[in-house]
Amino acid sequence: MADPFAWDESLLRRYATRGSRYTSYPTTLAFREDFGEVDYQAALARSNASGRPLSVYVHIPFCRNICFYCASNKVPARATRLAEPYLSRLDREMVLIRQRLDTSREVQQLHWGGGTPTFLSLDQMSDLIDRLDARFGLSDSRDRDYAIEIDPREADVLTLRHLQALGFNRLSLGVQELDHRVLKAVNRVQPRALTEALIDEADRLGFRSLNLDLIVGLPLQTRDSFAATLEQVIAMAPARLSVYHYAHLPKRFAPQRRIRREELPSPEEKLAILRTAVTMLTEAGYVHIGMDQFARPDDSLAVAQRQGSLQRNFQGYTSHADSDLVGLGVSALSRVDDVYTQNHTRLAAYETALDASCLPVSAGLRLTFDDHVRRHAIERLLCDMALDLDALGERFGIDAPRYLADALSRLEVLEQDGLVGWRGNRLEATPMGRLLIGHLAMAFDAYRPSEPDPTDTNPL
Structure with missing residues (x-):
């Protein structure tokens, strides 16, 4: 079998730490x-x-x-x-x-x-x-x-x-x-x-x-x-x-x-x-x-x-x-307007809330302006394998390189490792970077915990 990528096993091992799959930003x-x-x-x-x-x-x-x-x-x-x-x-x-x-x-x-x-x-x-x-x-x-x-x-x-x-x-x-x-x-x-x-x-x-x-x-x-x-x-x-x-x-x-x-x-x-x-x-x-x-x-x-x-x-x-x-059922997640919600994860709590004619919400979050900016950046990276900072800046009325200076600073190490490169103000994942795209996304995460949730992971 011919490798589609210049596979770097040592690099993959180095980035084997768990990270979010970012089915939402902020994550749960x-x-x-x-x-x-x-x-x-x-x-x-x-x-x-x-x-x-x-x-x-x-x-x-x-x-x-x-x-x-x-x-x-x-x-x-x-x-x-x-x-x-x-x-x-x-x-x-x-x-x-x-x-x-x-x-x-x-x-x-x-x-x-x-x-x-x-x-x-x-x-x-x-x-x-x-x-x-x-x-x-x-x-x-x-x-x-x-x-x-x-x-x-x-x-x-x-x-x-x-x-x-x-x-x-x-x-x-x-x-x-x-x-x-x-x-x-x-x-x-x-x-x-x-x-x-x-x-x-x-x-x-x-x-x-x-x-x-x-x-x-x-x-x-x-x-x-x-x-x-x-x-x-x-x-x-x-x-x-x-x-x-x-x-x-x-x-x-x-x-x-x-x-x-x-x-x-x-x-x-x-x-x-x-x-x-x-x-x-x-x-x-x-x-x-x-x-x-x-x-x-x-x-x-x-x-x-x-x-x-x-x-x-x-x-x-x-x-x-x-x-x-709109998410329905125990543990279901919703993304409505500018909020995320999660229903009770325990069936008994879910049932009790509904029996009292209450929506079974156990937790949630209303997004800030910063959340919207970073969510868009992370989503475009995960979907396009690239991020156009000029387009991001125009969408939100910001100087994107300055606004996201913390994230771009964190990307410097990944750039040195050959996971990402620049074409003007366009950030592009390399073939190896595509395999580790979640790590590129993590650079934009303002909530990044020191120990990410290990159940929300995938090295691909």
Whole structure:
């Protein structure tokens, strides 16, 4: 395999410290607990004047089987009837939000995440869609972006046909790995045939885009085993691939205590796995969009990146992020007007708030002018792999080099290491810098903690 980059392993090891994926700036670490329901209600009301389209995220926390690597907010459950009280509370949350929100605005994006959204029965999925349509008015536009995360063990061809009938046009399959030994070690055994059957049916039904999730750093994984997985995945020809980094934090996440540390790949082997992933996917024609995301050149993400319109939100890269994002469900995040909010992360607290007819906000933040400037700088870096300081200065009416002098000073070391260069007042990531784009973004982060949140990481 020919390397697409002049791979510098010593440099990658030096920058192996964890950093944020910046699905928001400021990140959730900066959210304040004294930000509450009244602040969110005011933001919902202010957002109506913008006329921006809406994006709705729904968190379904239930999982029938807990994977040992998982760091998501989930609720173990076996029977789908256990989701009924939760669905009722989701509807109550919608009602409370609708009281402040102009719902004539188009719901351009819809995303169901988890947990395992396909834990729900087909009838429950239909019921939830009906409630969303009744409260917000869902779109039938061809340009809508309606996606759902799928566990191949919890879906079949009938599920996909039902999802298409409900209006979903994008799918994300949690594959993680195809090596049986690795899957067994993380309690996620799923035959390859399940994944292939869903991919074939999704293609036959004409879903607009299919994303496969993979994880690097799982127990018993090697560069050779992951190469074998990638060879099979590439043959499946998904439009998008997300290659996530596993962070082993057993003290924080109980399921991870079932993973044997001695079976995890060494740091050197993990770098070799990453090198294999980048090389094989690039040779197969995938574009490394940035961070953890790869896409085919004709996919909407790659097209948006070439056009300079790619954006980023709590779900990652998107071509439809110029909207107000309303998050529903336990732990859900929202980005409305100039605020971020997060719902209670504990199911009991979420339920208690809604039973008292209160929005279940646990923390949030209203952005300052400085936050807006730095958020834009970080977003353009992550999406364009470059930052035009002249355009930034014109957008915000500032002398950008002077205003961001602290960030530019921090970039000097990265420039010396060959990760970034200048073309006039345009900052551009080098090929190696693209692999470490999160570290370039960190230079602009005014909230940078000495110890970043290790669950919000990816070396790509």
